[in-house]
Amino acid sequence: MKQLFILACLCLLSPLGHAVDSIRLNDVISQGYGVIDITEPSQNRPNLSMATLELYRQDNNGALVFAVDVNEAANGTEKAASQGVAVDYIQLSITQQGNTTTYTSFTTETQSLLRKAGSTTPALYYTLLGDSGSARITNSSNSDINGSSFDSTLRIPVDQDLSLADSAILVIKFLDTDNNTGDPEAFYDYSNGYEDIALISAADAAYLDELQAGSAEAPLIILPETDNMTVLSNLYYPASDRYYVAAYEDKYPQQGDYDFNDVVVGYQVRLGMNADGDVVRAVVKGYLIARGADYSHDWYFHFPSSETLSGSATLSLYRSQNGSVEQFASQTTPYNSQSGVKVYADTKQLLNDPLYGYANTLSAQSILLGPKFQLVIDFTQPVTTSQLGSAPYDPYIFVHNTAYEIHQPGHAAVLAASLNTQTNHHHFVDASGYPFALLFPNEWQLPLENTDLGLAYPDFIQFIQSQGQSGQNWYLSPQSNQVKNIPASTWRW
Amino acid sequence: MRYFSVFCLLMATGYLCACGGGGSASDSADSDNHSATATPIDNVSDTNPSTITPIDTSLKHNPFTDNSASLQQFNTATVQLDLQQYSWLGDIIVLKITDPDNHLLFIGQINPAHPILLDTYINADYDSVQYQVYSEHPQDTVLQGEVSL
Numbered sequence: 068m069k070q071l072f073i074l075a076c077l078c079l080l081s082p083l084g085h086a087v088d089s090i091r092l093n094d095v096i097s098q099g100y101g102v103i104d105i106t107e108p109s110q111n112r113p114n115l116s117m118a119t120l121e122l123y124r125q126d127n128n129g130a131l132v133f134a135v136d137v138n139e140a141a142n143g144t145e146k147a148a149s150q151g152v153a154v155d156y157i158q159l160s161i162t163q164q165g166n167t168t169t170y171t172s173f174t175t176e177t178q179s180l181l182r183k184a185g186s187t188t189p190a191l192y193y194t195l196l197g198d199s200g201s202a203r204i205t206n207s208s209n210s211d212i213n214g215s216s217f218d219s220t221l222r223i224p225v226d227q228d229l230s231l232a233d234s235a236i237l238v239i240k241f242l243d244t245d246n247n248t249g250d251p252e253a254f255y256d257y258s259n260g261y262e263d264i265a266l267i268s269a270a271d272a273a274y275l276d277e278l279q280a281g282s283a284e285a286p287l288i289i290l291p292e293t294d295n296m297t298v299l300s301n302l303y304y305p306a307s308d309r310y311y312v313a314a315y316e317d318k319y320p321q322q323g324d325y326d327f328n329d330v331v332v333g334y335q336v337r338l339g340m341n342a343d344g345d346v347v348r349a350v351v352k353g354y355l356i357a358r359g360a361d362y363s364h365d366w367y368f369h370f371p372s373s374e375t376l377s378g379s380a381t382l383s384l385y386r387s388q389n390g391s392v393e394q395f396a397s398q399t400t401p402y403n404s405q406s407g408v409k410v411y412a413d414t415k416q417l418l419n420d421p422l423y424g425y426a427n428t429l430s431a432q433s434i435l436l437g438p439k440f441q442l443v444i445d446f447t448q449p450v451t452t453s454q455l456g457s458a459p460y461d462p463y464i465f466v467h468n469t470a471y472e473i474h475q476p477g478h479a480a481v482l483a484a485s486l487n488t489q490t491n492h493h494h495f496v497d498a499s500g501y502p503f504a505l506l507f508p509n510e511w512q513l514p515l516e517n518t519d520l521g522l523a524y525p526d527f528i529q530f531i532q533s534q535g536q537s538g539q540n541w542y543l544s545p546q547s548n549q550v551k552n553i554p555a556s557t558w559r560w
Numbered sequence: 561m562r563y564f565s566v567f568c569l570l571m572a573t574g575y576l577c578a579c580g581g582g583g584s585a586s587d588s589a590d591s592d593n594h595s596a597t598a599t600p601i602d603n604v605s606d607t608n609p610s611t612i613t614p615i616d617t618s619l620k621h622n623p624f625t626d627n628s629a630s631l632q633q634f635n636t637a638t639v640q641l642d643l644q645q646y647s648w649l650g651d652i653i654v655l656k657i658t659d660p661d662n663h664l665l666f667i668g669q670i671n672p673a674h675p676i677l678l679d680t681y682i683n684a685d686y687d688s689v690q691y692q693v694y695s696e697h698p699q700d701t702v703l704q705g706e707v708s709l
Contacts, residue, residue, distance in 0.1 A: 144664065180654055180696050188698045191652070249662040287667050289652055300655070300668020304681050305634065307664040325619040342671050344678075458681035459634065500624030507633055508683050519618035528617045534630040539685035542633070 087122050089134065089267035090115070091211040096135070096264060099152070099241035099257035105131070105266055106235060109211075115266075121230040123266055130224045131159065132272045133237070133264050134217040137197030137281065140259035144250050144307045147199040147392070149284035152262075153181055153192040153242035153255040159223050163232045173223045176276050178289040181252055182245040191289065192242055194255055195219040196281035200391070203278070205271055212271045217263070218280040220272050239264075250307060251286040283350075295449060296347045298339035304458040310335045310353060310509040310555065313462045317362050319473045322497045327505055327520050328359035328428045328513040328551075330414055330464055332366050333558060338452065345449035355411055355418050355437030356558045357551065359428030359516050362468040363415035368442060369407025369463060371456035371478055376404040378446035385439040387560050395438075402444050406481040407461065410440050427551055428516045434553055436560050459506055475504045509559075511542045512550040523549040637680045637689045639707050643672035646703070650695025657691045665689060 091110075094103040106115045124131055139150040159170040175193040182189050197218025205213040221239075229235065244252040267275075282288060286307065293299060305311055310333040316323030317330065334353030338346045351368050358364075370376070380403075384396040402408070411417055418426045418437045426435050463474040463481075470486045476495050480487030487493060495503050505520075514523035521528050526541035615621045639657055657666040657680065665680045670693075680689055686709070693703040 180652055180694070187702070189654070189694050189696060189702075190698075191696050249658060250664045251667060286664065287654065289669070298668075300666065300670060302666045302678060302680075303664060305663075305665075305683070306659060307667075309663055311634075340668065342669065344670065344674060344676065452679065457636070458679065498623075498625070499619070500626070500629045501619055502631065505631060505633075519620055521618040521620075521622060522616060525617045528619075528622050531622075531624070531629050531631060535632055535684055539683075 086207075086270065087119070087126050087268045088207055089205075089210040089212045089265050089271045091215070091263060091265045094264070095260075096239055096241070096262040097260050099243065099260065101237075101239045101262070101264065103237040103239065103264055104235075105133075105237050109263075117232050117235075118230040120232070120235060120266075121228060123268070124225055124229055126269045127222070127272065128269070129226065130222050132267050132269070133221045133223075134212060134267045134271065134275055135195050135197070135219055135221060136216050136263040136265075137195050137218045138199075138260055138262050139257065144254050144284070144286060145258075146284075149196070149198060149281040151179075151194050151196045151255045151281065151285050152257045153179060153194045153244060154221070155183070155192070155240045155242040157221070157223065157240070158238040159225070160234075160236045160238070161225070161227065161229065161232050162234045162236075163227075168227060170223055170225055173221055175219060175221050176279070177219075177282060177285070179251055179255060179285075179287045180289060181242065181255055182248055184243040184245045186245070192255075193221075194285075194288075195221065196279070196285050198281045201280065203274070205274055207268075207270070210268065210271055211265055212267060212275070215263075215265075217265055217267075217275065220267070220275050222272070237264075254286050293342060295341050295343065295345075297341055298348055299342050300340045300344075302338040302340060302452070304336040304338075304460075305508070307337075310559065311459050311462075312356065312507040312509055312511050313459075314505050314507060314511075314513065315364075315464050315473055316503045317360050317364060317464065317466050317469075317473065319466070319469070319471050319495070319503045320492055320497075322499065323503065324517050325501065325519045325521065326359065326428070326514045326517055326523075328357055328516065329362070330360065330364050330366060331355075331357040331427075331513050332411070332462065333509060333555070334368065334462060336458065336460065338455070341449055343449065345451055346455065347446055347449050349442075349444040349446075349455070351410075351442040351444075352440060353410075354439050354558050354560070355414065356553065357427035357437070357513055358414050358418045359425045359513075360415075361424070362466050363413050364411075364464040364466050365409050366411040366414065367407045367409050367461075367463050367465065369461040369481060370404065371461040372404050372454055373456075374404070374454055376402065376446060376450055376454065377448075378402040378444050380408050381443045381445075382408060382410060383441045385441075387436040387439075392439075402446075407463075408442055408444075410442060411438070413467070425516060427553055428513065430515055430548075430551065434551075434557060437558065439560065463504070473503045475506065476502045507542055509555040512545055512552055512554075514550055518549045522546065633684050634681050635684050635686075635709055637682055637686075637707055637709055639666075639676065639678045639680065639689060639691055641676040641691070641693070643670075643676065643693060643703075646672065648672055648695050648697070648700055650697030650700050652696045653693065654695065655691065655693050657689055659683070659689055660686050 093107045241257040314327040315330045337350040339348035381399040472480045526538045530538035
């Protein structure tokens with residue numbers, strides 16, 4: 068035992084046993100290009116010796132590993148939660164006694180199939196993914212990764228002892244993607260920057276690789292190994308950067324005032340599919356946009372499946388606090404395929420303007436940003452798309468004050484405790500032939516309180532009367548003084 | 561309410577014509593034939609909500625008691641592809657589906673040995689979706705097509 072202890076002490080004291088701390092470098096990647104002196108730390112700290120550089124190489128099993136803080140503007144589907152760039156090439160030049168060895172082989176954790184600008188042929192490129200504003204928490208408080216927003220790693224195998232070298236310069240070039248083709252190229256473009264880069268330890272590399280920042284929503288990640296529960300493709304409803312807006316009249320079964328602003332929720336559904344085209348994961352996300360009601364409600368998302376589907380449902384709720392995002396609830400429960408998932412419980416408590424009671428439906432009131440949600444349903448076994456029912460699925464409300472559910476026409480009530488179920492109220496159309504729940508494109512702006520939808524949008528009646536054959540763009544021409552101007556770019560915070 | 565509005569309009573038209581003052585020769589001829597007391601039958605049968613002037617454009621004043629209201633803002637567009645007839649040199653076969661404004665509806669790796677059947681649900685003002693199938697192999701052709709609604 069004593070011998071083992073001495074051996075362990077020697078290992079800790081020896082240079083080879085010394086754990087290095089990640090260090091942010093002074094040079095950055097700007098406009099997709101960087102020339103990085105990897106011996107020069109940021110903040111005017113002393114340069115790293117070549118012997119120290121060799122410690123980093125040994126710590127990472129013969130490779131130099133870098134972390135990149137991906138810092139891209141929203142383009143394509145890029146957003147705070149998910150951003151990306153593709154790497155065109157790297158050159159690591161090690162100079163020793165006048166001789167330079169250049170390393171160009173590298174890897175990152177993810178790849179995508181992309182078109183380079185000027186090329187019509189897609190090719191595989193390594194990518195760097197990340198998100199915005201997150202403070203990483205590492206094991207070492209001395210690490211520059213700790214508390215930072217570094218995201219992805221880039222690994223360069225180096226097969227020479229760096230302690231004898233004179234200089235080490237890294238050139239990195241991001242891919243100039245063909246943005247005209249939209250996503251995924253638009254997602255993986257470089258449009259902002261600059262990107263910070265750090266030389267990192269093996270421990271921090273493992274941490275960042277495990278974190279997979281930004282990867283959940285990045286399009287077309289090519290994975291080397293898959294099984295039948297691996298998501299290889301995504302089907303988006305309505306589209307990867309668009310939302311359905313569900314709007315409700317809550318007086319059911321009494322006729323409402325047709326302002327369709329009692330509860331307004333924007334939502335998007337992404338079905339993650341395996342190689343066979345079966346769904347293994349569903350991600351639903353959205354925002355509570357407005358609540359123009361005295362009543363309070365629960366808002367549910369439900370796949371109207373005729374079969375019992377098993378899986379887990381993880382619901383996360385976020386709010387915007389002075390420009391930052393705060394997660395205020397997260398819960399994983401077994402997925403209830405009978406009634407779906409209660410996403411927003413008690414809308415009056417979740418979105419309430421204390422001055423007016425209502426939120427975002429009166430012309431005088433300032434816009435409140437409603438809570439954002441993400442619901443991830445991981446199915447136990449792959450399911451077919453038809454087993455989930457048809458898009459846009461069944462987003463519905465339960466009205467606390469009346470105990471009625473309100474669905475879009477064609478869907479039945481599903482909550483055992485609701486009055487619908489007890490009194491057999493399943494017809495969600497009023498005496499004038501109008502539904503109590505409508506779905507709109509995300510450009511639609513909600514009518515002001517007590518303003519009839521048809522008055523806010525004079526072309527809407529023509530659209531209805533023509534059976535949808537004319538006036539299809541009615542929702543783009545509101546009477547500006549009769550709607551609450553909350554652009555999608557605002558409520559999608 | 562809609563039919564009541566039509567009825568009121570017809571009655572008002574008849575009343576105004578019957579009580580009309582001086583007019584042209586043709587008016588007199590109509591009056592002689594007593595045609596002013598009623599709108600021609602053809603016009604009655606042609607009268608529909610799109611040819612009359614409703615009170616306003618509100619839903620409240622434009623009921624659809626016959627359940628004829630169509631409020632669908634979105635349509636289903638089904639993409640059905642059989643890629644088994646193509647031989648691919650690449651290992652990674654990608655399908656991308658977009659709407660006419662280039663919004664991404666589907667992207668990812670597919671198995672070309674399986675028939676593709678995907679429902680999208682897009683804005684009612686779109687009349688088609690576009691698709692591309694491609695691989696990482698430079699000699700594989702990019703398949704492109706459009707599905708019209």
